[in-house]
Amino acid sequence: MYVELEQRNAPFEVVFISCDKTEEEMLTYMLEMHGDWLAVPFGDAMIEELKTTFKITAVPKLIILKPNGETLSEMGRKEVQDRGVLCFRNWLNAAGITDTLPKSVKRRTKMKEGDIAAQTETEGSRNSDRGDGDGSSVD
Numbered sequence: 001m002y003v004e005l006e007q008r009n010a011p012f013e014v015v016f017i018s019c020d021k022t023e024e025e026m027l028t029y030m031l032e033m034h035g036d037w038l039a040v041p042f043g044d045a046m047i048e049e050l051k052t053t054f055k056i057t058a059v060p061k062l063i064i065l066k067p068n069g070e071t072l073s074e075m076g077r078k079e080v081q082d083r084g085v086l087c088f089r090n091w092l093n094a095a096g097i098t099d100t101l102p103k104s105v106k107r108r109t110k111m112k113e114g115d116i117a118a119q120t121e122t123e124g125s126r127n128s129d130r131g132d133g134d135g136s137s138v139d
Helices: 002-007 023-033 045-053 076-083 086-095
Strands: 071-073 109-112 115-117
Touching: 071 086, 076 086
Parallel strands: none
Antiparallel strands: 109 115
């Protein structure tokens, strides 16, 4: 979903906050998985502050913030897994910034009893988090 939304010039950014034990582990992971994401520098005091502020107890975790820094969702990963690109439209609506939504991110339509199908044009996708993570504890 991240790549698709980025290709559509969607108004969002992902900031990676590492819980790795070494800078080398962080850099290796970033290059393999998220090379183009912004990241808080390894060892920066802000990492612990953010982990405390957002009650990070397990990883991965995706927290959705409004442009003013207000928390929109602490369940971003689960929402992405459950709804795909539709969650992005929901986040924009909740943040009051629907006028900037790319035309190619169309509403999903209900097919039958809870089934949802994506209606998208041929452009591209990006993002992910489930509750407090997938069970990997954070030290």
